[in-house]
Amino acid sequence: MALVGYARVSTTDQDLTHQIEVLAAAGCLKIFSEKISGTKKEGRQAFDECLDYLRDGDTLVVTRIDRLSRSLRDLKNLVYDFEQQNIKLRATEQAIDTASASGKAFLDMLGVFAEFETNLRQERQREGIAQAKQQGKYKGRKPTARAKTVEVIELVRAGFTRDSVAKQLNIGKASVYRILKTYRLQNPDDILPGERSARKIATLLIELRVENNTKYVRGKSKVRTDIENEWNWSFDMEKPDPKGNDYILRVPYETEQELDEMVDELNRDAAYAAEMRYCSVELDVVHQETGKIWN
Secondary structure, three states: OOEEEEEEEOOOOOOOHHHHHHHHHOOOOEEEEEEOOOOOOOOOHHHHHHHHHOOOOOEEEEOOHHHOOOOHHHHHHHHHHHHHOOOEEEEOOOOEEOOOHHHHHHHHHHHHHHHHHHHHHHHHHHHHHHHHHHOOOOOOOOOOOHHHHHHHHHHHHOOOOHHHHHHHHOOOHHHHHHHHHHHHHHOOOOOOOOOOOOOEEEEEEEEEEEEEOOOOOOOHHHHHHHHHHHHHHHOEEEOOOOOOOEEEEEEEEOOHHHHHHHHHHHHHHHHHHHHOOOEEEEEEEEEOOOOOEEO
């Protein structure tokens, strides 16, 4: 149940003395401090050490919450992680203490403002793209995995394995299989090399649970739809109960390691889809043929 302090200033010519004195007066026996910008998470060694030091029941004390991050989204994710680990957050110069009822309300409102920040950023991005197009300066986004369809087919036809194609094009193996699935549906008579090889099909029984991170965010139905669309496009997917949480995916693979990597990619893609709408997901995956479990 320790009080742990964190102090930060943005430049080397600023002084940490005041923050450290305030944190010590608040009862912090352990204080981490550094001189670095809070606009990005990388390179903040003292902050990373502070997070590693915190334990269940501890309270992180700062003078102001902008000492933790300049991004509402990053701050919201951090506070959510604290909540899961039973770590409290307190700001000495602001009315913020997540151990109190008002502090819990702060957690909920943080999610709202974080979503507002994301929407505002997206709106500005759209306005910038529209302006750039008018000026003839917009070049579009970098090619995605789907945009590399021709390259994938050419490499497979040249005899490259699915694994080597993914590495050469710097895309996930699941993306390679998605592209090949679409190609097979559009060209059923064209048998590509390896189509009748040692490739096997794993039947994966998946339970997908999606939750909103706060009561003010209602994104979980959209998250589920996003994940279902991605799975349906990538693999042979069934949903026995349209209103349920259970799915059946038939996933092509050659080795057990490749199957493990595919399941890991399913988890990472689902987590990313949830994060974009301020939700969380959990997947329980069972390999029907062998009984192997991933969770």
